[in-house]
Structure formats: structure tokens, C-alpha cells
Amino acid sequence: MPIIDSHIHIDTRPYEDFEKLAINLDCAITMAHDPLKPYSMDIIRAHFDKILYNEVQKANKIGLKLFVCLGIHPRMIPADVNYNILKEYLKNKDIVGVGEIGLEKCTKEEIEVFENQLIMAKELNLPAVVHTPRTNKYETTKTILEVIEGLNLNNNENIIIEHCTKETIKMIYDTNLKMGLTVQPQKLTPLDVVDIVKQYGGERFLLNSDSSSAPSDILGAPKTVLKMKINNIDKEIIEMISYNNAKEVFKLNI
Numbered sequence: 001m002p003i004i005d006s007h008i009h010i011d012t013r014p015y016e017d018f019e020k021l022a023i024n025l026d027c028a029i030t031m032a033h034d035p036l037k038p039y040s041m042d043i044i045r046a047h048f049d050k051i052l053y054n055e056v057q058k059a060n061k062i063g064l065k066l067f068v069c070l071g072i073h074p075r076m077i078p079a080d081v082n083y084n085i086l087k088e089y090l091k092n093k094d095i096v097g098v099g100e101i102g103l104e105k106c107t108k109e110e111i112e113v114f115e116n117q118l119i120m121a122k123e124l125n126l127p128a129v130v131h132t133p134r135t136n137k138y139e140t141t142k143t144i145l146e147v148i149e150g151l152n153l154n155n156n157e158n159i160i161i162e163h164c165t166k167e168t169i170k171m172i173y174d175t176n177l178k179m180g181l182t183v184q185p186q187k188l189t190p191l192d193v194v195d196i197v198k199q200y201g202g203e204r205f206l207l208n209s210d211s212s213s214a215p216s217d218i219l220g221a222p223k224t225v226l227k228m229k230i231n232n233i234d235k236e237i238i239e240m241i242s243y244n245n246a247k248e249v250f251k252l253n254i
């Protein structure tokens with residue numbers, strides 16, 4: 001069964017994990033994040049360059065198909081934030097979306113940067129990958145939905161709300177937005193995904209491991225696919241959440 005891990009941070013992982021992904025998955029999508037203190041926009045550029053050039057090249061060499069989303073993470077906002085620089089990067093051929101963006105503490109500055117990037121994603125016809133935090137997840141997800149609604153993007157099928165839980169799915173389900181299911185220690189277990197899929201079906205969900213420098217399971221996606229098979233989830237539904245939905249929303253050429 002084909003598998004895409006729709007959200008990882010490959011630049012935080014060792015060479016051996018590139019190999020594990022290449023062996024066990026068909027493709028992965030890597031996102032910008034917060035690797036260093038955002039002293040200036042130059043730090044962001046160096047981060048983007050590393051992902052877009054070094055990591056993609058490393059992945060290609062080892063046989064891992066890797067796509068890239070770039071954006072300014074809410075924990076990575078520099079004082080001299082420059083949207084023109086971001087826009088230039090987003091024109092690269094390996095870019096499939098804007099991410100990850102979103103809110104962490106819901107400050108005025110975070111909301112402004114989030115809004116600007118949502119608008120940019122829409123203008124460039126790219127999907128947007130939206131981070132929700134571990135702390136105050138319910139309240140912050142609510143604010144994120146309000147910001148999206150304020151921009152009239154509530155029906156936008158190209159927005160993915162990430163790291164959803166059983167609690168937050170209920171409120172996101174009333175929109176047309178997509179939902180990322182993250183299988184990671186301290187987030188969802190493969191069995192949580194089985195429960196969610198049994199209740200909601202697979203139509204708007206994307207599976208991922210969000211593998212980063214935090215506790216992660218690089219094989220979270222294939223392990224969840226196996227758990228879904230064992231628990232008799234329809235093949236069609238498994239394929240939707242582990243492959244087809246990501247392929248469609250990110251318009252992947254695979």
C-alpha cells in the first residue's frame with residue numbers, strides 16, 4: 001500500500017532516517033520550523049536554503065522522494081520579517097506548500113504573520129500547513145479557525161490544520177478544512193487514528209509523524225497503516241489518509 005508522510009522535519013533527522021523513509025514510504029513532505037533563534041531574516045534564509053538544497057539533494061541521492069513546504073513558523077518570527085523573500089522561495093519547483101505556519105501563543109504579531117502567509121498561499125495557489133501547539137491546543141485551534149474565517153477562507157480545501165486531537169477535530173469538522181493526524185509520542189497513537197477514522201471516515205485526513213528533534217517515531221505513518229489494516233479499516237479509507245489526500249492537496253507529481 002502506498003504511503004506518504006505528509007509532515008516531517010527532515011533537517012533534524014540523521015542520515016539513517018532518510019534511509020528508513022526511503023525503504024518504507026513512497027514520499028515525504030518536509031516543513032520549515034524553528035531550528036535557531038530568529039535573530040534576523042538571514043537566519044530564516046539559511047534554514048530555507050538548508051532544506052531546499054542540502055536536504056533535498058541528500059534525499060534524492062538515497063532514493064527518497066522529498067517535497068518541501070516553506071513558511072515562517074510562529075516560534076520563528078524575526079523582527080525584520082520580509083514577505084518578498086519568502087515569496088521568492090515559494091516559486092521554487094520543489095515547493096508544494098506554505099508551512100508550517102500557524103499560532104503558538106496567539107500574540108498580535110503571530111496573528112499578523114499567520115494572516116499574511118495565509119493570504120500569500122491563496123495568491124500563489126499553494127496549500128497552507130497550519131501548526132497547532134501542545135499547550136492551550138483547544139483555545140489556540142479556536143483562534144486559528146477564527147483567523148481563517150476572518151479571511152473568508154473557511155471553505156478553503158487547501159488548508160491543513162495540523163496535530164489534531166479527538167477534541168479539536170469536532171470543531172474543525174464543521175469547516176471544509178483538511179486535518180493532519182500526527183502519530184508521535186505525546187500526540188496520537190496508531191490506535192487513536194484507528195478510532196478517529198472509524199468515527200469520521202478518511203475523506204479530509206492526512207497522516208504524518210511530524211518527526212523532528214522532539215520525541216518522534218520516523219516510522220509512525222507505516223506503523224499506523226499496519227494498525228488500520230489489522231483493525232479492518234477499509235482499504236479505500238486507508239489509502240485516502242495515508243496517500244491520496246496528500247497527493248491531491250499538495251498536487252504531488254508522483
Ligand SMILES: [Zn+2]
Binds near residue numbers: 033
Ligand atoms: Zn511540525
